[in-house]
Amino acid sequence: MPDLARRNAEADPLRNGRANAPLLRFKQMAAIVEDGKLRLTGYVGDYYFEDGFTSQDVVLALASIEDASPLDVHLNSGGGIASEGAAIHALLVARGGETNIVVEGIAASAASLIAMAGQTVTMSAGAVMMIHDPAGFTFGNSSDHSKTIEALEALATAYSRVYAAKSGKTAQECREIMKAERWLTPEEAVAEGFADDTTETRAKPVAAFDYRLFAHAPKHLTTMAKKQNWSLPATMAAPAAQPRPTEEPSMTDKERAEQLAAENAKLKADLEKAGGGIEAALKSDRERRDAIMGLDEAKGREGLAQHLFTLGNTVDQAKATLAVSPKADAENTEEFRPRRMNASGLNKPDNGGAAKGDRSVLSASVERTNKRR
Numbered sequence: 001m002p003d004l005a006r007r008n009a010e011a012d013p014l015r016n017g018r019a020n021a022p023l024l025r026f027k028q029m030a031a032i033v034e035d036g037k038l039r040l041t042g043y044v045g046d047y048y049f050e051d052g053f054t055s056q057d058v059v060l061a062l063a064s065i066e067d068a069s070p071l072d073v074h075l076n077s078g079g080g081i082a083s084e085g086a087a088i089h090a091l092l093v094a095r096g097g098e099t100n101i102v103v104e105g106i107a108a109s110a111a112s113l114i115a116m117a118g119q120t121v122t123m124s125a126g127a128v129m130m131i132h133d134p135a136g137f138t139f140g141n142s143s144d145h146s147k148t149i150e151a152l153e154a155l156a157t158a159y160s161r162v163y164a165a166k167s168g169k170t171a172q173e174c175r176e177i178m179k180a181e182r183w184l185t186p187e188e189a190v191a192e193g194f195a196d197d198t199t200e201t202r203a204k205p206v207a208a209f210d211y212r213l214f215a216h217a218p219k220h221l222t223t224m225a226k227k228q229n230w231s232l233p234a235t236m237a238a239p240a241a242q243p244r245p246t247e248e249p250s251m252t253d254k255e256r257a258e259q260l261a262a263e264n265a266k267l268k269a270d271l272e273k274a275g276g277g278i279e280a281a282l283k284s285d286r287e288r289r290d291a292i293m294g295l296d297e298a299k300g301r302e303g304l305a306q307h308l309f310t311l312g313n314t315v316d317q318a319k320a321t322l323a324v325s326p327k328a329d330a331e332n333t334e335e336f337r338p339r340r341m342n343a344s345g346l347n348k349p350d351n352g353g354a355a356k357g358d359r360s361v362l363s364a365s366v367e368r369t370n371k372r373r
Contacts, residue, residue, distance in 0.1 A: 031057040033064050038073045042207055044080030044088070044110040052080065055087035062091065070098045073118065078209025079109025082134040082155050086110075089162065092117035103127045103195070105206040106221075108214075109134075112194070113159055116166040121195040123186035128206075128218065129194060131163065131174075132181035142267075167193030181216045292318045300327030 031053040032039045038061055043052030065071055073092065079085070092099050092114070101107075101118030108130035115121050115129065123129065134155040138148040156178060163174035169192075177192075189195035210231045211221040224230075289309045292298060298305035301322050308318040 031061050033061045036065070036069070036071070038062070038065070038071060039076075040073060040088075040111075040114070041076045043209070044077055044114070045084040053077075053088075055084055055091060058088050058091050062095070067096045070100070071095065072100050072102060073114075074102045074104050075107050075111060075115055076103070076105040076207045077108070077111035077114075078106055078207050078211065079111045079130075082110050082113075082159070084110065085113045086155070086158065086162075088114050089117045102199075103129060106130070106209075108209075108211075113162055116162050116194070118196075120197065121166070121189075122197045122199060123189050123195045124199050125186060127186055128221075129184045129189045130182070130214070130217070131177055131184070131194070132214070133175075133178045134159065163194065169193060181214065183216065183218050288315060291315045295319050295322060297322035301325055 030040070030042045030051040032041075038058075040053050040058070041051060044054075045052055046054050098119050099117060100120045100122070101115045102122045102124065103115055104124050104127060106128050107115040108128070109132060112129050112131050134152050136148055136152055138145045156175065157171070160171040160175040160178060163169070163177070164171040167174065169177075182192075184192060184194065186195065186198035190198060206221065206224070208228065208230045209225065211217040211225045292305050292309045292313070292315055293302070295305070295315070295318065297319055304325055305318060305322060308321055313321070
């Protein structure tokens with residue numbers, strides 16, 4: 001993206017050596033410091049090529065502002081990545097100076113958590129705030145799905161505590177609001193304790209976002225998204241080591257129940273199929289062993305027959321090998337003597353056998369070999 005890099009370099013006074021320039025721009029003008037105000041607009045995170053802002057963008061923006069000075073943050077975002085929202089909230093809370101949030105247009109999902117960083121939160125007239133549970137998807141086995149559930153529950157618990165600290169409600173009360181996915185007008189946000197005031201100034205147009213992804217988005221927002229053809233592009237801005245969570249498609253309770261029932265039925269069928277395959281394989285293996293050990297050729301050669309079974313020979317293969325192999329007898333016991341371990345008894349007779357260096361054993365073995373030829 002050379003053109004974008006060039007535009008960013010031209011727009012960033014620090015890169016051009018103009019340290020005293022009044023305007024600093026970061027990442028397609030999604031995080032802008034202007035006249036002592038920080039404006040955060042668009043998607044929370046670097047998920048797509050669309051305008052957005054990350055915790056790194058906010059770090060860079062805050063570097064140009066005295067930590068002890070008051071700061072107004074103007075926020076207009078439909079949300080994005082939950083962990084990025086939590087990181088940006090933490091950065092704003094950690095400032096030494098007073099931080100005030102002004103919601104212009106919308107503060108939804110992860111953006112509503114960022115709004116909670118304000119010592120005062122002001123809702124512009126006509127703006128909306130949305131609070132809900134974090135969502136995501138998993139591709140993998142049951143363990144992978146369990147880990148996603150664990151991560152989502154941890155995020156939801158952390159979010160509920162932040163909402164509780166701002167509103168004065170309990171974390172459990174806030175969690176119930178999150179599960180219900182509440183869309184709040186300025187007056188409702190103030191009444192619930194998530195905002196402190198409203199303005200008579202008409203809100204700016206809401207940030208472009210596919211609000212149809214949410215289960216209970218107001219009709220005027222979903223209609224606007226459809227009319228404006230707002231949709232999340234399929235190409236991500238940068239490759240990521242792990243797929244990041246996205247908002248799950250809107251589904252009714254009945255559809256969710258039907259989908260879960262179908263997934264459970266498929267899982268049960270797959271497990272039964274797998275179990276049947278294992279049983280069949282074990283039965284086949286037992287039958288093959290019994291057939292090999294029952295061969296006439298296996299009599300007197302049981303040890304070799306068992307070895308051929310272990311190697312995976314078929315019955316016919318084992319029969320052919322056993323047919324040309326000598327039977328075990330008293331003369332051949334030396335050939336099947338267990339190996340000595342740790343060099344014990346190498347220089348003395350073993351159970352009546354010959355000592356090391358006894359040539360009679362070698363001569364007898366050579367003689368037996370010659371007779372077989």
